[in-house]
Amino acid sequence: MLNTPIKPMLLQPATIIPTTDNYIHQIKFDGIRTILHYDRGSIKIYTRHKNVITLQFPEMKNLRLPVQNCILDGELICFDTSDGTPKPSFDDIMIRFQATNQIKIEELVKQIPAHFAAFDVLYLNGSVEVSKPLGERLSLLEEIVTNNEYISICQSYSDGNVLFDKIVDLGLEGIVSKHKDKRYHLDSRPIDVFYKIKNYQYDIVAISAIRKQKFGWVMSKDNRYMGMLEFVSPVEREAFYKIYKQLIIKEDKEYIHLDPVIKCKVKYQCLSKKGYMRSASLEKFII
Template sequence: MMMKPMLLTAYDELPSTKDWIYEVKYDGFRCIIHWDKTGIQIMSRNEKDLTNFYPEIITFSEKAKDKIYPFLPLTLDGEICHLINNYKSNFSVVQTRGRMRNEDVILNSANKFPCNLIVFDLIRYKGLDLSDYVLNERKALLKSLFEAIDFSTTIDYEKKGHIQLIDVFQNDQLAMDAVKNHRGEGVVAKHQSSTWDSGVRTTKWLKVKNWCYVTVILTKYDQENGYFHGSIYREDQLIEITVFKHGFSEQEFQTLVTFFKRNGRQVTSETWEMDPSICVDIACIDFDGKKLREPRFSKFRFDLQPEFVNWKTMIRQLNPIPEKVQITHPDKPIWPKLNIDKDDYLYYLQH
């Protein structure tokens, strides 16, 4: 049975009525899991077979071979994650492992960087199609299934390579606070009456991102694709960390294009470069070591001078201290000879 996951609709705020439940949005590979008497098969949202890329999940599933047999065939909806805490997955690990081809490399990576399979929906149960059942009914059956086969009914990131049931929150603020405090990707709100529709984008499953805001210096405009380039200083050198074009109003976009063409240097027929002068805030979900992920324009920062937009500032913006924690004098030297201040030490403690 081939099917594609039901898709989420992006929203700015979580609904907060009693008709909704809330789950962590993990940054991994969305997948459909088919499980019959021959074993488990993990299919990506684009119907690519991911099963052999994550052998630790196959091994774990085989532990339940006898207990799960009465419930087969099953179809589950879930996410492959590399958990670094109970609320955050490292996408780059999941993505890298999903591109491997050599069997020995795959097995070695499974030992060094094990992934978990987080399950959040039940589509087929004992061969019965549950897609027309409401979410509450599917959730109840899913939890009873996990209890029957002795799989964890809550997330524990220390249990590597496990198949686990996602946690459900009844309160939207509790869910978002937990995600923010652990630097997770976001929260999903699901209407309790929602059915499951393959490949459909629904307004009964909503996603709200936990955006980080990173300040960059605009350095380049490419007219061919409409993208602006943003950089920061690191050791007195400008390094590019983002290219983006979304998030602007039409007026903001056209004003910025005009500014580049009037004040920048035209280096090709389609591109203009500009010396550091304009700073903007970029909304993103993470930094992969080279580029901001899912970047979009947030606002202009006319209050900032470009020389203050640097690597250290970016790291702090990506890893904010919780609002309830009050910090005084973050630039106070702790180990002057090593050029380490209080903020450096706090960042170390966060990790």
């Protein structure tokens, strides 16, 4: 298991926050889900898709843990402090993730340092820990990790609704609710174990173009580009394609440009630093 890529347990999406005492609640950080392997001071970092990204995050080599070896589940994040309150920035962590030039990587370490928020331990000193209940695994994690500039333990809260309200106020991604008595299931999305409750945003946009090579509708608002709408049900696609030809203004190699008279309500995760809607999905057409 150690130094071998593994697929982590995934979260069940939910809209209702569990309120029973056997659940704890944590901030859902907007970063890269990461499995960190520590072996006598040596670090290997894998994404949940089993890709090695150790070279992109050389600052993680500074980690020193009071164990021989362990595997930690967590989130690699970069903080944006431009508005005074540090907030996870998906744009920044993707800049770090996509960097391949070693000189550029070293520059980025100084400009936008990464941080590992640990929320679970899967392996410790030669022993696989996934069969233990979450409460025991969190106790082990507290023995392993001392918070510093490179790593910290994701804090747990007892009241999920209070935490979610705070997340909404801060404009963060959402929360995760976890059953304290449940084991960890590798490469699975089990029911009644971990839930994610996202702080989705909603807005009205116009459809101003159709992308040709890969499905996507260009969203605009007040004549401003707002991103690409890629999550649309087959029924709604069919309804749109019955009428779009009447709205064509012009075409080029990449797009069919439309008169932006068709409006729709969309759900999205957050705005990028450029103001684009991230992971937008169509809720309904506005008639």
